[in-house]
Amino acid sequence: YVKKHGRAHFRFYREEMSHTFQNEVLMEAHLKRAIEFNELSIHLQPQIDFDTYEIDSFEALIRWNNPKFGFVPPSQFIPLAESSGLIIQIGDWILEEVCRYQKEWKDKGYRAVRIAVNISPKQFKQDHFAEKVKQIISKYKIEPKYIELEITESSMVNVEETEKILKSLKELGVFVSVDDFGTGYSSLSYLKKYPIDIIKIDQSFIADLNKDEKNEAIVKAIIALSRNLKMDVIAEGVEERDQETFLKLHQCKKGQGYLYNRPLPVEEIVETYFIR
Ligand code: C2E
Ligand code: MG
Ligand code: MG
Ligand code: MG
Numbered sequence: 001y002v003k004k005h006g007r008a009h010f011r012f013y014r015e016e017m018s019h020t021f022q023n024e025v026l027m028e029a030h031l032k033r034a035i036e037f038n039e040l041s042i043h044l045q046p047q048i049d050f051d052t053y054e055i056d057s058f059e060a061l062i063r064w065n066n067p068k069f070g071f072v073p074p075s076q077f078i079p080l081a082e083s084s085g086l087i088i089q090i091g092d093w094i095l096e097e098v099c100r101y102q103k104e105w106k107d108k109g110y111r112a113v114r115i116a117v118n119i120s121p122k123q124f125k126q127d128h129f130a131e132k133v134k135q136i137i138s139k140y141k142i143e144p145k146y147i148e149l150e151i152t153e154s155s156m157v158n159v160e161e162t163e164k165i166l167k168s169l170k171e172l173g174v175f176v177s178v179d180d181f182g183t184g185y186s187s188l189s190y191l192k193k194y195p196i197d198i199i200k201i202d203q204s205f206i207a208d209l210n211k212d213e214k215n216e217a218i219v220k221a222i223i224a225l226s227r228n229l230k231m232d233v234i235a236e237g238v239e240e241r242d243q244e245t246f247l248k249l250h251q252c253k254k255g256q257g258y259l260y261n262r263p264l265p266v267e268e269i270v271e272t273y274f275i276r
Contacts, residue, residue: 028084030066031077035093039066042097043263044115046273047234047256050248055273057114057148059256060098061263062090082120091123095133098147099140101266106142110274116148116177124155130168137172144173148198151176153184156194163194170195177234182222191229199226203237206257210242223252 034040044058064072081087098115106112123129137144149169156162169176177198182205190196201222208215219235226233235247238257247255264272 024080027069027072027077028080028086030068031064031081031084031086031090034064034066035089040064040090040093042094042101042266044266044269045256045263046261046269047116047254048260049254050244050252055113056111057116057254058269059116059150059263060094060118062094062118078120082122085122087120087123088126091119092132092136094118095136099136099142102142102146103140105270105274110270112143112146113273114146114148114175116150116175118150118179119155121152121155124151124165125158125161130165130172133169133174134172137174145175148175148177150179150200152179153181153186153190156186156190159190159193162190166194166196180236182218191225191231196231198232198234201233201235201252203257206235206237206243206247207239209246210240216246219246219252220250223247223250227251 041063043061043063045061046055047057047059048055062074062078064074064077066072078087081090094117098117102115126132133147133149137147166176175197176195177200178196179200180202181199183202199222201219205215205219205222209219210216223233232253234254234256235243235252236256238244238247238255238259240259244255244259261272
């Protein structure tokens, strides 16, 4: 019985594996044509200033709606785009879309806001990344300070390469933030080496606020660290008023999360935050 059971289990495992693999191959084939077939779109999520309660910045989050797979979450297809190299093409598309929106809103006379764009490691390290950003920004005549690039600690491992790219971005005048701060494996020394403007406290720390004392100590320390380094700090994944109270008490600058709004389609954002 044991042997039989074991074998059946093994076969089940193998089928699962190949099924996952086939699915990924198929998904990649669909992802390759997602831009062409108009399946990608952008949602924006507001970021709240805790002093003024104004919203002067948003994060752009990609969405993929495919006829076969339905809505695929970025946590599923971004890694696939990253490993297949499609992220370069998709990343270019997002940056260009965001700049296009910025231009359109400027022409319509809407108030100026900053938009943060997630940049994955392969995209960040591509040849002439900073040059590419510069070209897209100048094509749409955007002021660089209205574009923010979110990078993760995993983009910062190669010191010389990272330093060069970040310096070019700084010269250009865009904002740079560290996303998911506190969850990576890199040392804190990068904070003194690189020109970074904003620290985004990872949502896992915010979720445990008012539940776990160690966690509260970490969040307080990150806020103090960013203040002493003269960087801005924003909390991700703020869902409850109690979390906001804690963050404001400890002088966190900004918050982003379901408490304020979910990421919404651009048209809804425009209606809610620009045309009143
Ligand atoms: P991220 O950059 O850390 O984005 C924050 C994620 O948290 C988003 O998930 C957002 O919808 C979600 N979120 C916002 N507020 C709350 C909240 O109060 N509670 C909870 N539980 N979640 C909240 P999303 O849109 O599914 O994106 C997941 C990740 O996929 C992003 O994490 C980012 O790493 C990546 N991603 C999304 N869009 C892009 C993109 O355009 N380019 C690249 N390279 N990566 C992207
Ligand atoms: Mg992000
Ligand atoms: Mg994050
Ligand atoms: Mg992330």
